[in-house]
Amino acid sequence: MEKRESGKTESFYPKIIAFCCYYCAYSAADLAGSLRLQYPPAVRMIEQPCSGKVDIRLLLQAFEDGADGVYVAGCMEGDCHFLKGNIRAKKRVNAAKKILDKVGVGGERLEMFNLSGSMGPRFAEIANEMTERILRLGPNPLNTARAERATKGEEGDPK
Amino acid sequence: MAEEKSKLQSLFEQGEFAVTCEIGPPKNAQGDGIRKHTEHLKPFVDAVNLTDNQTAIVRLSSIGAGVHVLAAGGEPIIQMTTRDRNRIALQSDLLGAYSLGVRNVLCLSGDHQTFGNHQEAKNVYDLDSIQLIKTVKDMREAKVFQSGEVIKQGEPRFFIGAVANPFADPFEFRVLRLEKKIRAGAQFIQTQCIFDMERFEAFMDLARKRGLHQQAYIMAGVMPIKSAKAAKYMQKNVSGMLVPDGIVEKMSKAEDQPAEGVKLCIEQIKHLRTIPGVRGVHIMAVAWEEIVPEIVKGAGLLPRP
Amino acid sequence: MIVAEAKTLEEILESLQGMSKVLVVGCGGCVSVCLAGGEKETGILASTLRMKRELMGDPLETVEETLTRQCDPEYVQQLAKKLEGIDCILSLACGVGVQFLAEQFPQTWVVPALNTLFAGATMEHGLWEERCGLCGECVLARTGGVCPVIRCAKSLLNGPCGGSQNGKCEVKPNECAWQLIYNRMSELGRVELLLEVAGAKDWSKSRDGGPRKMVREDVKIDG
Numbered sequence: 001m002e003k004r005e006s007g008k009t010e011s012f013y014p015k016i017i018a019f020c021c022y023y024c025a026y027s028a029a030d031l032a033g034s035l036r037l038q039y040p041p042a043v044r045m046i047e048q049p050c051s052g053k054v055d056i057r058l059l060l061q062a063f064e065d066g067a068d069g070v071y072v073a074g075c076m077e078g079d080c081h082f083l084k085g086n087i088r089a090k091k092r093v094n095a096a097k098k099i100l101d102k103v104g105v106g107g108e109r110l111e112m113f114n115l116s117g118s119m120g121p122r123f124a125e126i127a128n129e130m131t132e133r134i135l136r137l138g139p140n141p142l143n144t145a146r147a148e149r150a151t152k153g154e155e156g157d158p159k
Numbered sequence: 160m161a162e163e164k165s166k167l168q169s170l171f172e173q174g175e176f177a178v179t180c181e182i183g184p185p186k187n188a189q190g191d192g193i194r195k196h197t198e199h200l201k202p203f204v205d206a207v208n209l210t211d212n213q214t215a216i217v218r219l220s221s222i223g224a225g226v227h228v229l230a231a232g233g234e235p236i237i238q239m240t241t242r243d244r245n246r247i248a249l250q251s252d253l254l255g256a257y258s259l260g261v262r263n264v265l266c267l268s269g270d271h272q273t274f275g276n277h278q279e280a281k282n283v284y285d286l287d288s289i290q291l292i293k294t295v296k297d298m299r300e301a302k303v304f305q306s307g308e309v310i311k312q313g314e315p316r317f318f319i320g321a322v323a324n325p326f327a328d329p330f331e332f333r334v335l336r337l338e339k340k341i342r343a344g345a346q347f348i349q350t351q352c353i354f355d356m357e358r359f360e361a362f363m364d365l366a367r368k369r370g371l372h373q374q375a376y377i378m379a380g381v382m383p384i385k386s387a388k389a390a391k392y393m394q395k396n397v398s399g400m401l402v403p404d405g406i407v408e409k410m411s412k413a414e415d416q417p418a419e420g421v422k423l424c425i426e427q428i429k430h431l432r433t434i435p436g437v438r439g440v441h442i443m444a445v446a447w448e449e450i451v452p453e454i455v456k457g458a459g460l461l462p463r464p
Numbered sequence: 465m466i467v468a469e470a471k472t473l474e475e476i477l478e479s480l481q482g483m484s485k486v487l488v489v490g491c492g493g494c495v496s497v498c499l500a501g502g503e504k505e506t507g508i509l510a511s512t513l514r515m516k517r518e519l520m521g522d523p524l525e526t527v528e529e530t531l532t533r534q535c536d537p538e539y540v541q542q543l544a545k546k547l548e549g550i551d552c553i554l555s556l557a558c559g560v561g562v563q564f565l566a567e568q569f570p571q572t573w574v575v576p577a578l579n580t581l582f583a584g585a586t587m588e589h590g591l592w593e594e595r596c597g598l599c600g601e602c603v604l605a606r607t608g609g610v611c612p613v614i615r616c617a618k619s620l621l622n623g624p625c626g627g628s629q630n631g632k633c634e635v636k637p638n639e640c641a642w643q644l645i646y647n648r649m650s651e652l653g654r655v656e657l658l659l660e661v662a663g664a665k666d667w668s669k670s671r672d673g674g675p676r677k678m679v680r681e682d683v684k685i686d687g
Binding site (some may be wrong): 145 | 514523
């Protein structure tokens, strides 16, 4: 919340990466589109064959590469096309949250959601929910730190 | 120089029903408490166990405590665990203890250090209790150190004790383990506190079938319980101890719980005396040493020889 | 396999104080199998460290490399060409690998990222248990294939102590190794083997004799 004080937040519009399972969230996004449901353009989707394809490295990399928020959207528990992919994804998301808390990026910037292919409105709702959350949290502190370093005129070559 | 033969051993050989008790050395460098207890207990018991850092809590050493017992005119049984010393230190301490007049040693593995006040300690267990028994016996009979090197003169001639726990598992193996200890050289046995009489009788039955009662002096362990709370604690939290519900119930119902504990203990001793093969009782009144005379008297074990 | 687990982030950060470019080296051997120091864990640790140091205002540059094994010179030498400009190597191998890197690169500071735990087996995904104490003189033939040296908290060789109850060791929540031994011996009808008094163990064959070495002239290539 304090991050809002930086003043830059006025112009802050988040980048959010959504790792979406092909069998549910991705179809739900399609459906949301056909239903002409609005959801924020902050969310960029990456299709996955299963939410279980997502690993911790990928989640951390998204933040290192500048994402302000990340979420993984998989099938309803018990409905995974590959049986337990979504359960594993949940565990990995939880492990990555702990790492993000430890490093200071903040675990609440990362979330796991479950929905089915027919839940177009829920897809839009999740996108809104996550965007609001990240707006409230402000920019990824890594971005802020790198920007500050760059303006200070140091080596300033953010990865 | 002290007498060569243990007084306890002589009593057993004369066919006496022996009575021993236990003194827990203090967590300081003062021996006067041990001497005082010894003087108080001396007319009521034949020998006194000195625990070796029991429950892995640092205390005055069992050998040091044993020397205080000797000084007060008592007969010490020093407990020796293999937890804290390797074979070099164990044998060295055996030589030292014998030179100071100690004649009885009780060999055991000792409580694991995670129970004590130095949980980060490294345990030793170079030898186990049975290997220690064998070592003490070999020093006496074969006059050799554990390595095989000859003890040219002045070998320690200890009366060797071991413990048995009829209440630990696997039950069927407990008698075999007792047999192993006797084979290794144990001459007297002190058991874990007995509360479950039925199980102890089953144990003795098996021991008699294997003739073990004729190969070692088996002393039944008893413990006066001070309160229902203590009984419940032991029932739940002490590994290798079986406290039947009946005892907890009797303690809970009693108006005067310590008196009930003493009464139960006396009843147990009277019953234990009737079991063939039981050659003595070992009274473990931890931190309640002053009650021992009352129990010995109540059980009809006075006067002591 | 050798089972290891990650050190805390705090401890690793402390050992990397003052270093600005670190070679983070994973190992494809045992620690990959126990998910502590393989390629994936190396990537996660490097990323974690970069983010943390960025937010500490002291950015860290990392180079990641996972070797087939860190306990063989031919694999370790592959790192030689990556050392330029490196302040320090952070190894995700067991203690053997860490030392081997230090030996192979005498001019380079090497620190461990893992705590090496034990020689064990995978019981299920995510659960590993110790099975061998590396004592140098195997007693399993006498104990029905269950090792009392490492699985008994007191390494007793002649049967269970008085703390064994309901199959559990007095040191909770472990199983009593001697209960396991007894069960197996009973099932196989060989309880009488346990009546034999096992003599004092020769610990000089274990670590107590000093660091051990094994020489096999028949397989040496040179000399």
